[in-house]
Amino acid sequence: MEEHLKNDSVNISHLLDIIKKQGTEYLNTLADRPTSINNALIPESVDLPEYGYGTEEVLKIFNKRFEPIMVGSAGPRYLGFVTGGATPASMAGDWLSTIYDQNPQSTKGQGDISANVEIETIRFMLELLELPDSFLGGFVTGATISNFTCLAVARQWLGKAKGRDIAKEGISEPIKILTATPHSSSIKSLSLLGIGSNSIIRIKTEGSDRESICIKDLEEQIIHLNNEPFILISSGGTVNTVDFDDFTEIRKLKGKYNFWWHIDAAFGGFAACSDHYKHLVKDWEYADSITVDCHKWLNVPYESAVFLVKEEYKVLQVETFQNSNAPYLGDPLENFGYLNFLPENSRRLKALPAWFSIMAYGKKGYQYIVENNVALARNFGKLIENSDDFKLLAPVRLNTVCFTLRDDEKQDIVGKFLEMLNATGKVFMTPTVYNQQKGIRAAFVNWKTTETDVQLIFDTMNDIITKLK
Template sequence: MKEYLKNDSEHINHILDLIKAQGVEYLTTLSERPTSVNNNPVSDKIELPESGFGAEETLRIFNQRFEPIMVGSSGPRYLGFVTGGTTPASIAGDWLATIYDQNTQSTTGQGDISANIEIETINILLDLLGLPKSFLGGFVTGATMSNFTCMAVARQWLGKEQGRDIAKDGISQTIKVLTGTPHSSSIKSLSLLGIGSSNIIKVKTAGEDREAISIQDLEEQITKLNGEPFLLISSGGTVNTVDFDDFKEISRLKEKYKFWWHIDAAFGGFAACSDQYKHLVSGWENADSITVDCHKWLNVPYESAVFLVKEQYKILQVETFQNSNAPYLGDPLENFGYLNFLPENSRRLKALPAWFSLMAYGRKGYQEIIDRNISLAKQFGQMLAETNDFKLLAPVRLNTVCFTLKDEAQQDKVHGFLETLNGTGKVFMTPTFYHQQKGIRAAFVNWQTTEKDIELIFEVMKRIAAEFV
């Protein structure tokens, strides 16, 4: 092992050249790479080597065993799970984040102060999204941890409203959570925080074809609480149909009632980049906390999500996440450290890929990506609506198309159709269930997707649909 380590260190340039060549080949052929695998070729087990193989031989073993199961999930026809691609600049930033290997926590001192990069990236992102600088933010792994971080501060707020310090004393009373169509990551966060998903008070939706909250029912549910503080989880783009809650009306309610307002805008928040669709997030600046995923529509590598919490709650946030049992003295922003503002004690420099991409392509670059994806989703939805094989389950509101087989008698064939479609390796979509119907969801979030891609996808779909008649 010692000799291999020394040899790899002396030949790091050669090793990185090999990785670069392989990476470039993957990226330049991404549109042809299969979007799925039909079987798992990794059958034999391998034992831990006694003395190791060295980096170059390990690369060969990886290419033999695992490279064939790497699908083109960052490619233009991977439309499943709202999976974004990776811009060239974000890849450069991600490589450098690995090379510099900082544990991003502090902004001052003699050691690692790479948190300055993260704070700058948050400010640039706030500018892109049209949000005020009154939000304090940071990077975590994904929507689950972002929702978790925001809801943890919300939990502490609610406790203080009731004269309790939940971070110290734990939950001793039921916490009421109002929501309409929450994402599963929000529900998981409630479970992790000890709030419990069964304490959700479900608010009616605005209509049969809507996933957004009914403002009338929301206010009725609020009045039933008789002034008791509660948490509201609203949607900045639901997962199935990208429906948005009415942030202007919720802002009005917030002036009348006492509650913590959280917005899950994991990918829908990027509607703010589009002149045509930014009205969908009008009023979201009045929320107490917001979740945004960068590894979706910002098109940076996994794991990259941002929590945004109003700076006025900085003491509550520190009380929740401080890395000490002693009470925090003074202003936590004067001696800032992410160690006291979020769950993880150890973090890589997640902000750097986002910083690179934002600086490389700017406001106009992201506006173009967002508008093009929305246009492609609308076009794809129109193509489906005009056939005899498919029907839309909901209007195409932004960048996601929710559809099913047109003939209701074929509902039992939807899963088989999708499995066959994904099995072609030409496209990947995900199953869903909407209004008691089995459906399919296609999410357009990749910067590389073009009109030619949706034409290819549509032709493959029509051919398979003919086989299912």
């Protein structure tokens, strides 16, 4: 055996100990870790080593070259994008996912049967989100591939409604997509699926301060299609303002018209964990497919999301994803294999971190995380509202605060303000545009964030805006 491989194998316990020590030190100081870095610190590339260095020496090289520029993206004041912080239990599951290194596909047989962990975790997810067991689900890398998976089955459904097998024959005519404020991952999925973003028919929103579908305009557009089947992409929490479409009204329309109903509930779906906010997703169980992103509000490590597709469409799902050399005989669920139900053939045991975290903290734990984050977002929103320098661009509906500078004549320095704010390394937020105004978005999804963090963030904002005056 090659020398470094042999030495590393013999010393695996020592290697894991030093990595554990470094990981523990990082986690214990995460709240103080900078949330952004100076790009000038990025090291120059090096050449591929001929013989390698062995793991312990490589760790030293990593610590010198890259460790100092690893930002605290899992920390309590990283409010950019919608980034959850991994719970301790989910980290345990993630480490074991690497150690056991399974490829979860089948639930029976003599090979890897770790898919049973995934099946159980999906059941936990359905119970956590108060969804019926009529959904068939699985783990993928993120909301983009979850949307892709759901919309791929929707594409097959629509083809069959027109007498075609799109999985085999391809797309030969335009597919109509109705939506109001889709996330960019849905638009990307339409491109990947060959449907094209130009196929979108934009539905009006409920008002100038809303991102949700105008039900009246939706029905008018449906009538205009003259009974042509279509795909509806609705929002279970828009990314800017966490606005929810009216699922009860959409359910009524589904009873009258022929369409596939997909809900992108990447992070907003976790409103179902709280008695205070579950009304936002009332009747979402009547959708044909749902996207939920676990590395957001479930607080597990990247990459983790689930797709949920009604089990009644299992044959369409298999037609879409089955390997050409693995055709099904009879009921697809009798000889179940994930590789025939989703895009990837080779997969990590992504379900294990979620399984650990849900088992460790249960319904009450996630209820606390959701309600605490919403309370923090609302308190931050109040600070914004009462400020002389900032204003809300939209109401704080759940866990995201969308705001800008109060003085409309200072729109040209919103970007500069955010750049200076993020450069402090104390907080990280992302830019956005809402109602033609430049804005800033702060998403509260991390279990570690506290009121102390909120006050520190707001104080830092005030320091920056004072410097710009």
